[in-house]
Structures are given as C-alpha cells and as structure tokens.
Amino acid sequence: MIIIEKICHNITVVALQGTLDSCSSSQLHYYSSPSVTEVPLVIDLSNLDFLDSSGLGALVEIARKKREKGSDVKLACMNDKVRKVFEITQAYRLFDIYDDVEAAAVNAGNKKNSL
Amino acid sequence: MKTLVVIREKDYEWLYPVFPGVHPLLVPVCNKPYAEFLIDFAILAGSNAIRFVSDGQLGGLEHYCENGSRWGIEISYASMLGDEDLETVIDKNRRYCSADRILCISGFVFIRYNKQHDYKKLIASLSPGEFISCSHGSLSLLGNTGNIDNSAEKPELSLVGLDSTGVYYRLSVEILKCGSSPYVLPGYSSEADCHIGRNVVMSKSTEIRKPVIIGNNVQLLAGSVVGPDSVIGSNVIIDRESTIIGSIVLDNTYIGENLDLENRIAAGNILIEPESGASLAMEDPHLLTGIKKRGGGGTVFQTFVHLFVAVLLITIMLVPFALLFPILRLQGKWHESSNTYYTSSSGKTLTLTTVAIDRSGPLSALALALSLDRFALLFRVLGGQLAIIGSQPVAATPGSRMVLERMTGYRAGVFSYAEAEEWPVNGGDTAIVELFYAAHGTPLQDVVMTFKAFFNRIHE
Structure with a gap:
C-alpha cells in the first residue's frame, strides 16, 4: 500500500493507494500513535483497491484513539469496493464519510477550531 | 439536474417486522417497489442522477437498482449518521451536489404526481429552498436560481408520509383506483x-x-x-x-x-x-415447523406406552368382540383378507389379516364403531410388529417400496394419525400428517391421538 500525505485547509489528508489488509495495516499504526492522535485526520480512500477486516480494524483503531483525545478522523471519496465492505459490516455507522476530500478537510478544520 | 434522496432508518424501521425479508425502500406499492416511484418522479423532474442516502443498510436497494442503467440514469448510494441534519448530509455529499440544481427528497414520503404533467418546467420555475412539505418529509431545491418563472403552471404534487400500515394500505388503494393515468404501473x-x-x-x-x-x-x-x-x-x-x-x-x-x-x-x-x-x-404445523430429532430413550418409552394402550383396548374390546364376531361371521358380514404390508421405513414386511365389515345393520355399525375390525391387529402391537398409532399400512409392492424410501419415520399402526386428525385416509395430505406426527409425536401425544382415532370411528 502506498500512503500519500498532503495538507488541505491545514488538515493532514492521507491518501491510501492499493491494498489495506493484514500485511499493510501496520503501515497505518503511525496515525494512531500518541504523538499524532490529537490532530484531526482525513483519509482519502478513492484509490484504495481492497479493504479487508484487518484494514477496517486499523481504521477503527485510528478513529477510536483520536476520539479518546477529542479529535476525529473523516473518511473521504469511498469507492464502490470499499463502500461495500462498510455496508456489509455496518462500519459506516462509526465514521463521518464525505464524497469530497476538501469538504472533509474543512469540516475537520472546523471541529479542530471549535475544540 | 440531480436528485438526492435522504431517508433515515427511524422513519422506515416500522416496516421491518411488518414485511420481513423485504428492504423497506423496496416495499411494493401496487406491485411496484417504493423506490421506483421516487426514481420515476426524479426522472420526470429532469434528473439524470439519483443518490440514495441513508443511515440504514442500502445493500438490498443497491442489489435491486444497481447503477440505474435500467432507467437510463445514474444511481449512487451514500451513508450518513442517524442524527445528522439535511445541511450536514448535503455537505457530506458536496461533490455530488456541485451540479447546477439539486432536488432533495427528504423523509420516507410518497410523492403524489401525475406523469402527464411537466415537472421539469415546475422545477425550473422554483427558487431554491423547500417548496413542498408534510410532517414526515419535504421536497427542496438547492443550487442556482436560473430563470425563475412564477407564472408557470403548478401541476399536481403532494406528499404522503408513510408511517403506518394504514397509510400504506390507503395509498395502495388510492393508486389502484387512479390506474395507470398518473403513475407507471407494472403489468x-x-x-x-x-x-x-x-x-x-x-x-x-x-x-x-x-x-x-x-x-x-x-x-x-x-x-x-x-x-x-x-x-x-x-x-x-x-x-x-x-x-x-x-x-x-x-x-x-x-x-x-x-x-x-x-x-x-x-x-x-x-x-x-x-x-x-x-x-x-399463520403457521401450518404440518408444513412449516422444523423437524425435531427424537432422543433414543423416547423410542423405548413409546413402545411401552403403545403396549399399555393396546392392552387397555384389548380389555375394552374383548367382550364386544366375543359377542359380535360370531354373529357377524354367521351373517356373512365379516370378511377377512390377508396381505403383506411394510411395517417400517427400513422395508420390513408382515402379513396381516385385515377385516372388512359390511355396513348394513345395527350390529355391523356397532362393530365398526367399536373398531372391532382392528381387534386382531392389537395383538401385533403386543408382539412389537405394529405401533398402536402410526401410518396407514402400505402394501408391499415394488412400486410402494420406492415411495416408502421417501417416507422417513414411517411405522405402520393399528390406527393412523390421519384417522385421528380426520383427514381423508386416501388423500394426498394424509402422508404429510402421518409423517409429521411420526417425526414430532411424543408417547403421550400418541395416547391422545389413539383415543382420538378410536372415538372418531364411533362418530362415523
């Protein structure tokens, strides 16, 4: 999996490319580490080709840790393959899901400012 | 133009127990799934894309509508959280809503429209904002104003909140009475x-x-x-x-x-x-309940119960048999015949002497009422060859062997469960009743069924 990091409206946007499974999910551990949990995060899933339960678990873990610290993670641009995994597992109930990275970043920024 | 359909699960969750197994957005209204009425209206209003947004599962709807190519439009699906307001939902679908105009259908509502009217003109003539609403939802427009024409004709349009079976029923009858004039109906x-x-x-x-x-x-x-x-x-x-x-x-x-x-x-x-x-x-006990597995100990107890009931019936029938049998035999009304029958589903056979009594005369009627024609068979129960109650014995023929192989739990009895339940003995349903009790019956139930069969014959 390739992780591309960029800044949009002062919010870190992480674009995932390729496969997010048990092998690659460890690559996301950095985003749930104590040093970055207080910063809101937007994860761009538009180029994610495959997501399994381990990958989903990694996303939930990031969201859980961030929420513990009063921050949040927003998901953006979910493609059909990824959306089906969220649909089957009903994981869409756990995340704020946007169809646009910029909108997600703006909302994450607003929340950051309100804290 | 695009259409955004926002329906919260709490608005349609009442449908889950009412119509189990049907996705609430696909509940048929006059044989047409509810979602199709929304799609039809969106098309009439000039939309070329529809997005369904819900906090409930949309898998069933997606499986049915797919990408919308059947209707010549693009259908997509998105999730939301249950407590989000319409503004947040629109913000979460900002990319989709970036089109010139968005028709937003909010709530679990049915839109009363008439396909013969021009809704494109109506939509074009309206300024952004909510233009029609009811207590359960609304229709609103987003995006630029375009050329607003307040003088445009206002075609028929109203909303019905679907919140109970009563509303659903009345709506279906209403659409039925309107016929195919306002709506496109299947068939x-x-x-x-x-x-x-x-x-x-x-x-x-x-x-x-x-x-x-x-x-x-x-x-x-x-x-x-x-x-x-x-x-x-x-x-x-x-x-x-x-x-x-x-x-x-x-x-x-x-x-x-x-x-x-x-x-x-x-x-x-x-x-x-x-x-x-x-x-x-409505549950048909013979057809719809699952088959229970009987424990091994139950069979021994059942055999004992059958023996006990057989002894009891022999005791009751002994005196009438001793009195009536010689008379009927002398009158030529007592006919005996021997035949070979299957006694169990494993294919064991037994030659039984069956009795037919002419129905003429009061003594014959009394003998039949007391089931004296079954008297000799009761001794087969004592020998463990027959059950006191079970299936009607199947004659041992090559054809019936094949039938027997499909009759799991078959056990020939002096009385049959079908007699106890008063089913026609030769009817097609008889086998279902007999096999049901063979699989589900308990020893005590067998006692009840035996006496039921016995008394049913008295009433005959």
Missing part, C-alpha cells in the same frame, strides 16, 4: 383499472373484478374471486373458492382454499389488519 393493461403481469394462470371459473393489479407468475384457481380494489403480488397462488376483496397480497404468498380475505394485507404467512396494524402469523 399489461388492455383495459383501464386492470393490470395483469406475465405468466398468470386463471381458471375458467375465476372472477376478476376491477380495479385490480396482478403480478407475475400468479395462479388463480377454480372459483377464486379477485377484486375489487385488490393487489396481488408476484409468485402468488390463490387456491380454490377463495375470495380476495379490497386486500393486498404481497409477493410469494399462498392463500389457501375457501378463504375470504377482505380489507387485509397478506404477506407470506402474516395477515395484517391495516388500520390497527394488528398482525397474525
């Missing part, structure tokens, strides 16, 4: 108020009274009456002499013979009174 319609789907088999004596809508693969058997004001779904069988008046029969439902259904909703084995919402689950 062939060579005359007004009557839509009939594909592969509908009707008996010559079936009566159809308009207005009526019948789905695909429906069988209307002899003497059945359908309508007026009735909706029959797909894959439905209306059995003989049944009457459906002012009722909705949903897909995959069987209406048994000689039933009168008036102002009700039938969905599978659930019968609903629309106004109160009261429902009744």
Whole structure:
C-alpha cells in the first residue's frame, strides 16, 4: 500500500493507494500513535483497491484513539469496493464519510477550531 | 439536474417486522417497489442522477437498482449518521451536489404526481429552498436560481408520509383506483383499472373484478374471486373458492382454499389488519415447523406406552368382540383378507389379516364403531410388529417400496394419525400428517391421538 500525505485547509489528508489488509495495516499504526492522535485526520480512500477486516480494524483503531483525545478522523471519496465492505459490516455507522476530500478537510478544520 | 434522496432508518424501521425479508425502500406499492416511484418522479423532474442516502443498510436497494442503467440514469448510494441534519448530509455529499440544481427528497414520503404533467418546467420555475412539505418529509431545491418563472403552471404534487400500515394500505388503494393515468404501473393493461403481469394462470371459473393489479407468475384457481380494489403480488397462488376483496397480497404468498380475505394485507404467512396494524402469523404445523430429532430413550418409552394402550383396548374390546364376531361371521358380514404390508421405513414386511365389515345393520355399525375390525391387529402391537398409532399400512409392492424410501419415520399402526386428525385416509395430505406426527409425536401425544382415532370411528 502506498500512503500519500498532503495538507488541505491545514488538515493532514492521507491518501491510501492499493491494498489495506493484514500485511499493510501496520503501515497505518503511525496515525494512531500518541504523538499524532490529537490532530484531526482525513483519509482519502478513492484509490484504495481492497479493504479487508484487518484494514477496517486499523481504521477503527485510528478513529477510536483520536476520539479518546477529542479529535476525529473523516473518511473521504469511498469507492464502490470499499463502500461495500462498510455496508456489509455496518462500519459506516462509526465514521463521518464525505464524497469530497476538501469538504472533509474543512469540516475537520472546523471541529479542530471549535475544540 | 440531480436528485438526492435522504431517508433515515427511524422513519422506515416500522416496516421491518411488518414485511420481513423485504428492504423497506423496496416495499411494493401496487406491485411496484417504493423506490421506483421516487426514481420515476426524479426522472420526470429532469434528473439524470439519483443518490440514495441513508443511515440504514442500502445493500438490498443497491442489489435491486444497481447503477440505474435500467432507467437510463445514474444511481449512487451514500451513508450518513442517524442524527445528522439535511445541511450536514448535503455537505457530506458536496461533490455530488456541485451540479447546477439539486432536488432533495427528504423523509420516507410518497410523492403524489401525475406523469402527464411537466415537472421539469415546475422545477425550473422554483427558487431554491423547500417548496413542498408534510410532517414526515419535504421536497427542496438547492443550487442556482436560473430563470425563475412564477407564472408557470403548478401541476399536481403532494406528499404522503408513510408511517403506518394504514397509510400504506390507503395509498395502495388510492393508486389502484387512479390506474395507470398518473403513475407507471407494472403489468399489461388492455383495459383501464386492470393490470395483469406475465405468466398468470386463471381458471375458467375465476372472477376478476376491477380495479385490480396482478403480478407475475400468479395462479388463480377454480372459483377464486379477485377484486375489487385488490393487489396481488408476484409468485402468488390463490387456491380454490377463495375470495380476495379490497386486500393486498404481497409477493410469494399462498392463500389457501375457501378463504375470504377482505380489507387485509397478506404477506407470506402474516395477515395484517391495516388500520390497527394488528398482525397474525399463520403457521401450518404440518408444513412449516422444523423437524425435531427424537432422543433414543423416547423410542423405548413409546413402545411401552403403545403396549399399555393396546392392552387397555384389548380389555375394552374383548367382550364386544366375543359377542359380535360370531354373529357377524354367521351373517356373512365379516370378511377377512390377508396381505403383506411394510411395517417400517427400513422395508420390513408382515402379513396381516385385515377385516372388512359390511355396513348394513345395527350390529355391523356397532362393530365398526367399536373398531372391532382392528381387534386382531392389537395383538401385533403386543408382539412389537405394529405401533398402536402410526401410518396407514402400505402394501408391499415394488412400486410402494420406492415411495416408502421417501417416507422417513414411517411405522405402520393399528390406527393412523390421519384417522385421528380426520383427514381423508386416501388423500394426498394424509402422508404429510402421518409423517409429521411420526417425526414430532411424543408417547403421550400418541395416547391422545389413539383415543382420538378410536372415538372418531364411533362418530362415523
């Protein structure tokens, strides 16, 4: 999996490319580490080709840790393959899901400012 | 233009127990899934794309609508959180909503429209904001104003909040009465108020009274009456002499013979009174309950119980038999014949002497009432060759051996479960009743059924 990091409206946007499974999910551990949990995060899933339960678990873990610290993670641009995994597992109930990275970043920024 | 349909699960979750197994957004309204009415209206309003947004599962809807190519539009799906307001939902779908104009349908509402009117002009003439609403939802417009023409004609348009079976029922009847004029309804319609789907088999004596809508693969058997004001779904069988008046029969439902259904909703084995919402689950104990496995200890106890009942019946019947048998024999009314029968499903055979008593005369009637023709068979129970109650013995022939192999739990009995239940002994349903009790019966139930069969013969 390739992780591309960029800044949009002062919010870190992480674009995932390729496969997010048990092998690659460890690559996301950095985003749930104590040093970055207080910063809101937007994860761009538009180029994610495959997501399994381990990958989903990694996303939930990031969201859980961030929420513990009063921050949040927003998901953006979910493609059909990824959306089906969220649909089957009903994981869409756990995340704020946007169809646009910029909108997600703006909302994450607003929340950051309100804290 | 694009359409955004926002429906919260709390608005439609009442439908889950009412119509189990059907996605609430696909609940048929006059044999057409609810979502299709929304799609039709969106197309009439000039949309080329529709997005369904819900906090509930949309898998069933997506499986049905797919990408919308069937309607020539693009359909997409998105999730939301249950407590989000419309503004947040629109923000979360900002990319989709970046089109010039967005028609937003919010809530679990039915849109009353008329396909003969021009809704494109109406939408073009309206300024952004909510333009029609009811207590359960609204229609609103987003995006730029374009050329607002306040003088444009206002075609028929209203909303109905779908919040109970009563509203659903009244809406279905209303659409049925309107016919195909305002809405596109499924099925062939060579005359007004009557839509009939594909592969509908009707008996010559079936009566159809308009207005009526019948789905695909429906069988209307002899003497059945359908309508007026009735909706029959797909894959439905209306059995003989049944009457459906002012009722909705949903897909995959069987209406048994000689039933009168008036102002009700039938969905599978659930019968609903629309106004109160009261429902009744009809369960056929012979066909719909799962087969229980009997424990090994039960068989020994059952054999003991059968022996006990046989001894009891021999005691009761001994004196009448000793008195009546010689007389009937001398009168030539007592006929005996021997034949070989299967005693169990494993294929064991036994030669039994069966008795036929002429029905003429009071003594014959008394002998039959006391089941004296079965007296000799009771001793076979003592020998463990027959059950006191079980299946009617099947004659040992090569053809019946094949039948026997399919009859799991078959055990020949002096009396049969069908006699106890007063089913016609040679009817096709007899085997179902007998096999049901063979699989589900308990020793104590066997005692009850034996005496039931015994007393039924007295009444005959």
